[in-house]
Amino acid sequence: MFLPSAVAVVLDRTDRRSLPIQIADHLRADIRSGQAAVGLRLPSSRKLAAELHVARGVVERAYEQLIAEGWLATAQGSGTFVAEAPSPVVTPIVKAAKTTEPALSRVELRPGVPWTPPRATAAWRRAWRDVGVLPPPFKDPDPAGDFELRSALSQLLARARGMSVEPERIVITSGATHGLGLALSALRSPDAVLALEDPGYRSAASAAVASGWSLFDVPVDAHGLRVDILEQSSQNVRGVYVTPSHQYPTGGLLPVSRRNQLIDFARARDVLLFEDDYDSEFRYDVAPLPALAQLAPDRVVYLGTVAKTLGSGIRLGWLVAPAELVERITAHRKSIGDFPSVPLQRALLSLLRDGEWDRAVRTARRRYRERDRSVENALSRFGELRGLGAGMHTTLMLDASVAEAVASEALRRGVEVPTVGESARTHTQPGGLVIGYGRVDAADLEYALEVIGDCLEDHPR
Ligand SMILES: Cc1ncc(COP(=O)(O)O)c(C=O)c1O
Structure with a gap:
């Protein structure tokens, strides 16, 4: 038994709200209006993610937000369902992950754009x-x-x-x-x-x-x-x-x-x-x-x-x-x-x-080191990573046509990742994806890496 309107969630990638927030807003409205009755079981995050063409983590973040707000609950064996008595808003997990900038629905992995402490x-x-x-x-x-x-x-x-x-x-x-x-x-x-x-x-x-x-x-x-x-x-x-x-x-x-x-x-x-x-x-x-x-x-x-x-x-x-x-x-x-x-x-x-x-460099270095590790953890199984341990971008080397296809697919899902091909004049093989993480916050990077991982899974390499 699935939430009837769940698959009708319309995600707008030009919306300034992030995808998890859009999904959470939609589900909350359904619960509030009574369209989603108490006890109704929601689709698994994997299923809903597949229907909405987003990474699973996006749906998980939306669910976590609504659980924290009291609209949803989870129980062993019965998945996620609409809670008995929704309590007023509590900790905004999704928003808390953001820093000073408004959530953008498109995550841009541009190399060389720094974070300023x-x-x-x-x-x-x-x-x-x-x-x-x-x-x-x-x-x-x-x-x-x-x-x-x-x-x-x-x-x-x-x-x-x-x-x-x-x-x-x-x-x-x-x-x-x-x-x-x-x-x-x-x-x-x-x-x-x-x-x-x-x-x-x-x-x-x-x-x-x-x-x-x-x-x-x-x-x-x-x-x-x-x-x-x-x-x-x-x-x-x-x-x-x-x-x-x-x-x-x-x-x-x-x-x-x-x-x-x-x-x-x-x-x-x-x-x-x-x-x-x-x-x-x-x-x-x-x-x-x-x-x-x-x-x-x-x-x-x-x-x-x-x-x-x-x-x-x-x-x-x-x-x-x-x-x-x-x-x-x-x-x-x-x-x-x-x-x-x-x-x-x-x-x-x-x-x-x-x-x-010097202080700004030291502070930013700590942040980039973490981002560098996240990229390594998420993508090393897909191919050779170059440039780890330095700067604010890491490159996943791939066949140039695979890199282009994955970048287009990721863009469709709201993640903009440049390719090595954009920087090539004569030597166009191998290609790759240039993962710039300087200004991207941790939650957005996690989301983007998940989308890229999903797209890579779908492509023979
Ligand atoms: C290799 C390289 N050199 C230099 C720069 C930027 O230098 P500037 O803005 O100081 O001209 C960039 C920026 O992307 C770069 O990638």
Whole structure:
């Protein structure tokens, strides 16, 4: 005997309420109106989930909510049924799982969108109050950036990354991508080719093309860039863009031996390495490996960003380069009137000085470590997971067509998960699913992983 209208629950994926809340609201209304009489047995969560095309956990969360409110009860052997006397609302379990944001019916697993701890948000406001007491800056700033900020960043790089960098070798940028484009424009030469990871960070490719460079797509393996393929190439490679600490998007960690191989290649062919260290703050297993910029400071333009710590809307980052390149980059920058904003730089300086940056990283790291484990627990049985233990995304490697099919099916069920294919230009196999968990709360992640798991079960791999 099943609740007659249960199968008529209409889920609206554009509704701002989450799916469990929509189901709970629907069932509650049925009980209130008497349509679902006391003692009526509900379908099992598995059955209702199948009828509604949602993960079982979604229905379980709705049932748990109504049990907590007193509308439903469970008993050994008789499943879940409408309770004798519904009591007034008690603990809102489903809502309690949410933090400050309203429940969205679509869960978006975007890589690289960070979570900002509440204390960091408060510190950010305080930093702007510090900036607000300064008079408006009336002249063009130093094109290399505020010297005090560069000094604070030199200390940050020393304590967080073990790098020894004088402030004079640091240039403040509007983010890692801007820093890359700036350096590539300043250093362009006729017929210069930039080798880059494929799949890789697409904006890096676009920035290179906009700066007048041609591209050479180099495949990656479980460790990252295939340096052997680079070595065999006859292209006029003048630069290599690489994400050695957490290959984007497939997650490889370039071992020290391959880092050295890459540096040897760069020295032998007079090539510059562009090292994008976009999320190295977040490492949960092994200690970070030495940056290329530390191993070969004369060969590397190192790119850092606030995007993964405070958010990509801030548009602030830094690059570290050999001294003579810093001169060329800042001269080019001045010539095109591209200066870093003074107040923005002072706000970051304030956060670095009062220890809030380090604190925010430590707090977020704890949260991401948990999320990283949830992804591992839920998905490791489906295939190779790359990029575990680092950053804020993990990649499940799959045949590209399976990844596309699973992503479409998951989207139909309200979970948006990017594929590796979106980041591939030439090398489209293997593909995979990029599970970004930075800003996703635990309950939504659990739900999304369940949906993805369900979709994977349905696909031959
Ligand atoms: C590999 C990589 N580098 C850099 C960035 C962002 O850098 P920024 O916003 O500082 O340009 C991202 C963001 O998604 C990224 O994936």
